[in-house]
Amino acid sequence: MTGRSVAACPAGATLGPRPAQIGELDSGRSAAYRAIVTAREWIVDRAVLPHVVQSGTRIAAIDRRIVAVDQLAAGAGAERLRGTLLPGFVDIQCNGAGGRSVDEASPAALDTIAQAVLDGGAVAFLPTLITAPWQHLLEQVAAVARWCEAWSGTGAEPLGLHLEGPFLQAPGAHDPACFVDPTAERIEQLLAAARGRLRLVTLAHARPGAAVATALLKSRGVAVALGHCDQTSGFAECVAAGARAVTHLFNVMGALHHRDVGTAGFALDDERVLCPLLLDGVHVHPAMVRNAFRILGPDRFVITTDAVAAAGMPDGDYTLSGIRVTSCNGTVRDAAGRLAGSALTMARAAQNFLAFVPMAGPWTLARAASTNPARLVAAGEFGGLVVGGRAAFTLLGDDGSLTAVRP
Numbered sequence: 001m002t003g004r005s006v007a008a009c010p011a012g013a014t015l016g017p018r019p020a021q022i023g024e025l026d027s028g029r030s031a032a033y034r035a036i037v038t039a040r041e042w043i044v045d046r047a048v049l050p051h052v053v054q055s056g057t058r059i060a061a062i063d064r065r066i067v068a069v070d071q072l073a074a075g076a077g078a079e080r081l082r083g084t085l086l087p088g089f090v091d092i093q094c095n096g097a098g099g100r101s102v103d104e105a106s107p108a109a110l111d112t113i114a115q116a117v118l119d120g121g122a123v124a125f126l127p128t129l130i131t132a133p134w135q136h137l138l139e140q141v142a143a144v145a146r147w148c149e150a151w152s153g154t155g156a157e158p159l160g161l162h163l164e165g166p167f168l169q170a171p172g173a174h175d176p177a178c179f180v181d182p183t184a185e186r187i188e189q190l191l192a193a194a195r196g197r198l199r200l201v202t203l204a205h206a207r208p209g210a211a212v213a214t215a216l217l218k219s220r221g222v223a224v225a226l227g228h229c230d231q232t233s234g235f236a237e238c239v240a241a242g243a244r245a246v247t248h249l250f251n252v253m254g255a256l257h258h259r260d261v262g263t264a265g266f267a268l269d270d271e272r273v274l275c276p277l278l279l280d281g282v283h284v285h286p287a288m289v290r291n292a293f294r295i296l297g298p299d300r301f302v303i304t305t306d307a308v309a310a311a312g313m314p315d316g317d318y319t320l321s322g323i324r325v326t327s328c329n330g331t332v333r334d335a336a337g338r339l340a341g342s343a344l345t346m347a348r349a350a351q352n353f354l355a356f357v358p359m360a361g362p363w364t365l366a367r368a369a370s371t372n373p374a375r376l377v378a379a380g381e382f383g384g385l386v387v388g389g390r391a392a393f394t395l396l397g398d399d400g401s402l403t404a405v406r407p
């Protein structure tokens with residue numbers, strides 16, 4: 001589908017009430033003014049806007065903020081992009097990439113991961129920590145939060161932390177000896193360590209206090225996902241308290257049976273709940289990915305990676321929270337043979353999505369890989385090609401490639 005011009009520069013924007021043309025920045029402005037303004041302009045074959053895929057679209061940005069999305073003629077300095085431009089992908093579960101692991105919690109490791117995430121097609125991500133001994137975890141949270149605050153602007157943008165554990169019940173590759181209940185005291189300790197950078201917590205709904213913890217986290221602006229739980233008790237209470245997602249649908253949440261539907265069955269059935277899936281073809285069979293998409297539709301299906309250090313790297317041995325994991329043919333397992341995250345990039349996951357779900361196209365992909373995850377963690381500046389949004393995109397090339405694009 002195509003449409004006409006959909007947006008204009010908001011009144012009061014830096015350069016006036018209409019979209020700035022790139023050439024304007026080079027004339028009639030002082031050198032000092034030009035030094036503090038970064039203006040960019042792109043012209044793209046097709047752009048996925050919130051309600052239409054629009055051909056021949058011009059996007060202009062000033063200081064990384066979109067100021068125009070229209071079909072006006074582009075300036076001479078505009079960059080031509082071939083393919084379909086999507087809002088930039090947002091990975092809400094990334095334990096590592098590029099050979100490094102978030103739990104290293106060092107600026108060097110996190111810088112490498114951020115660059116690898118960007119190279120993997122996503123423009124923003126939640127560095128994700130998994131279960132660890134409580135005091136050690138608090139130190140990791142504080143260190144990653146400090147890095148988020150001081151982010152250099154290189155690589156994918158960290159939106160804050162995702163904490164997957166230790167408030168869990170079913171281990172997967174986590175160490176169950178470190179599992180604890182989500183008491184109010186522990187939640188407050190976490191919030192203090194994260195200093196406003198905690199964005200998403202995965203907790204097990206069957207743990208004592210889970211619903212109270214969900215309400216507390218929600219009241220403090222932290223999204224809650226339910227997961228690592230093979231029981232269904234507490235699920236309804238936690239959703240009622242504000243949980244709005246599960247973590248890696250189908251994985252580490254017990255079986256789905258037509259009489260005993262499990263956490264997965266209840267999650268699929270509840271229209272308030274977003275469902276991220278790991279789309280490597282191993283964590284979830286492609287047939288079940290299609291079944292899930294038919295139920296969830298474009299507003300509740302979320303693509304994420306659960307990537308570990310092996311993402312974007314060759315097969316080999318890597319570490320995850322101190323344990324050795326091995327990536328073989330792109331599948332990551334621990335020494336016991338359990339799946340331990342993935343080697344996915346968002347680009348690879350998205351390509352698998354398009355391959356597994358033939359009824360999905362670029363518009364649906366934009367919802368699943370950008371709009372929905374951004375909405376879950378209230379990252380309103382991401383998730384849509386709209387005026388006021390962040391100028392950070394993922395380009396779907398006509399050859400099926402997916403690359404991150406930004407100023």
Ligand SMILES: [Zn+2]
Nearest residue numbers: 164172248252
């Ligand atoms: Zn997990």
